[in-house]
Amino acid sequence: MNNSSQLPDAVERLGASVIGLSTRRHGGSGVLWRDGVVVASASSLWRASTVSLVLPDGEQAQGEVRGVDAATDLAAVTFTSGAMPVAERAAAAPPRVGDFVFAVGREQSGLMQASFGHVGSVAGEWRTWRGGRVDRLIRLDGGLYPGLDGAPVADASGQVLGIATSAFSRHRAVVLPVATVERVLEQLLTHGHVRQGYIGIAAQPVRVALDGASVDGLLVSSVADDGPAAKAGLQVADVIVKVGGQPVGSLEALRELLQVGAQVRVLVARGGHGHELSIEVAQRPDRHCH
Known part of the structure; x- marks a missing residue:
């Protein structure tokens, strides 16, 4: 920023879109992301279905928790927002190490607070320890x-880069970028949760011979009874090589190809030869299988 006196103005502008949140057990901050839609931290809301909101003008309102995603620590809360401005998102190049940034929150008393710092590290797409996909570190x-x-x-x-969370690192906070927030928010508002594909297997990466060639794949170590994979004829010791024509050498690659409701063609190596199966992807009922 060329003129440091502009910083308080930027904080004040963003603060006009920042809301304090309070449940019986927790408190936190959120930001008006769309008209009537607040993005907040899932861990701050815990299991609440409603939350008290403290607005920038000091008024209070009741918000409805529309959905939470523990895997990315994001939550969606809706309320009647009136004339509150929606936060402006950054459209420029992604941040670089050393860039100045600031966070703005609101205490349950209504007091606005800000924290100032810098970007410590950046990288490409990553997954949280809870399995959530984040578009950029x-x-x-x-x-x-x-x-x-x-x-x-x-x-x-004062343009928003993302949402702050301390859920995935003990010493360094991370910012969930705009692209991740948009993707997760859409599912939270539509379904109340992030839908994740499930075929009912446990697997691990291996290298296997298929028709005389060596390829990467996923060795199936268990198949859930009555799951989509079992119904399609997938067996323990099969090695999944391709899904929908795309190679799957890792669990992350498999997850990306499992869209709920899709019928996918799965190429497996069985006894050194290729077999093709058709599996209908279901919605994952828990966090233990793929």
Whole structure:
């Protein structure tokens, strides 16, 4: 920022879209992402179905928790937002290590608070330890003050880069980028959760011979009774080589190809030869199988 006196203005502009959240057990911050839709931290809301909102003008409102995704620590809350401005998202190039950033939260008393720092590290797509897919790693150079989980993190001009969370790192907060928020939010508003494909297997990466060639695949170690894979004839010791014509050398690659409701062609190596099966992808009932 060329003029440091512009920073308080940027904080104030973003603060006009920041909301305090309070449940019986937790408190946190959120930001008006769409008209009537607040994005917040899933861990701050715990299992609440409603939440008390503290608005920038000091008024209080009741919000309805429309959905939570523990895998990305994101939640969607809806309420009647009136004339509140929606936070402006950054459309410029992705942040770089060393970029100045700030987070704005709101305490349950209504007091606005801000935290200032820098981007500590950046990288490509990654998965949280809870299995959530995040489009880009943006790690801050420090942790978060209490109450800033779910707060928007902005660049020096006040445009939002993403949502702050301390759920995935003990010492360094991460920013869930705009692309991730948009993708998860759409599913939370539509389904109340993030739908994840399931075929009912446990598997691990291996290298296997298929028709005389060596290829990467996933060795099936168990098949759930009455699951989609079992119904299609997949067996323990089969090696999944391709799904929908795409190679699957890792569990992450498999997850990306399992769209709920889709009928997928699965190429497996069985006894050194290829067999093709058709599996209908279901919605994953738990977090233990794929």
